[in-house]
Amino acid sequence: MAVFTTVSPEEASALVQRLQLGTLVDLRGITSGIENTNYFVTAEREGRRTEYVLTLFERLGFEQLPFYLHLMKHLAGRGIPVPDPKADASGEILHAVCGKPAALVDKLRGSHQLAPSNVHCHQVGAMLARMHLAGQDYPRVQPNLRGLPWWVETVPSILPHLDGAQRQLLEDELAFQRSHAQSPAYLALPRGPIHADLFRDNVMFEGDTLTGFFDFYFAGVDTFLFDVAVCLNDWCTDLDSGRLDEGRAQVFVAAYQSVRPLTHDEVRLMPALLRAGALRFWISRLWDFHLPRDAHMLKPHDPGHFERILRQRVETPWHPEP
Structure with missing residues (x-):
């Protein structure tokens, strides 16, 4: 994520030592994203070097963060490949660095797959379903803080x-989603902890093998279908036009259903949730673009990308094949 707070080597070293991870070797700011401050941290213990990710939370407070960090612990304990937060001697996984809440987690192996094929979409779809099932008995509850x-x-x-056409689209879609969220079918959709931000840059692969999901700091309890829709709008979308790649989308959903079959209402409401996923990220990108915060290395995303996706989802509704 963008670097809003500068962490000195001394401060990072103190955390590494407190967590008994050895000696700090390297500290590098991460430029991607726009929510939190992130650094790569390399520590050495007994001649072995290990990489971690240090996150300082710029908007989330100490009271909110246990939901995310313990969710990651919960999922890791059930075999879902996610970063495992590091605890101090007392077992605490939420720390303070530069006066801000912070966490240090494992750095996943591999790299992003920014041009996904059917193979990648299949793996992400199946793992997303496994994650949803693994989280069903997670005891903590927190709503999706970027929801309606x-x-x-x-x-x-x-x-x-915004210009006139953009304002009209935004107001019309918000009105549609407010009405839709009150429908009995929507209220009955299966729910539980979701990632809510599982884009291509939040998944790691080694070659064609998925090695993990990360960046759970938008997670919350919401419909599983919203999580599926967010993924389809990124993993299975042409980045230039915003059109859904129906081949990749069908592979993704089929893989998901091989682990957790969608209900009849989930299939029926897919077009509305695809619109909801596009609206959520159009709003957040407009907000970050027009009302930015100061940060070193800040790279706000183009809001027009999700405007195009939203227009496409309104004009061309999509249902998965039976």
Whole structure:
């Protein structure tokens, strides 16, 4: 993520020693993303070097973070490949660095697959379903903090920055989603902890083998179908046009259903949730683009990308094949 808070080697070294991970060897800021401060941390213990990711949370507070960190612990304990937060001698996995809440987690092996094929989509779909099932007995509860209430709160602050056609699209879609969220079918959709941000740059592969999901700091309890829709809007979408690649989308959903079959209502409501996923990220990118915070190495994403996706999902609804 972008570097909003500068962490000195001395501060990073103190954390590494407190967690009994050895001696700090290297500290490098990570430029991708726009929510938190992230660094790669390399530590050496008994001649062996290990890489970690240090995250300082810029918007989330100490009271919210246990949900995310313990969810990662929970999933890791059930065989889902996610970064495991490091604990101090007392077992605490939420720390303080530079006066801000922080966590140090394992760095996953491999690299991003930014041009996914059917092979990659199949693996992500199946693992997403495994993750949803593994999280069903997670005891902590926290809503998706970037869900509908946040959209309603945020839209008025970004409307003045849009042209007439954009304002119309945003207001119309928000009204549609508010109405849809009150429908009995939507309220009955299966729910549980979801990732809510599982884009191509939040999954790692070694070759064609998936090695893990990471960046759970938008996670929350919401519909599983919303998680599927967010993935389809990224993993199975042409980045230039915003069109859904139906071949990849069908492979993704089929792989998901091989682990957790979708209900009849989930299949029926897929078009509305694809629109919801596009709206969520259009709003957040507009907000970050027009109302940015100061940060070193900040690279805000183009809001137009999700505007194109939303228009495509409205114009061309998609249902998975039976």
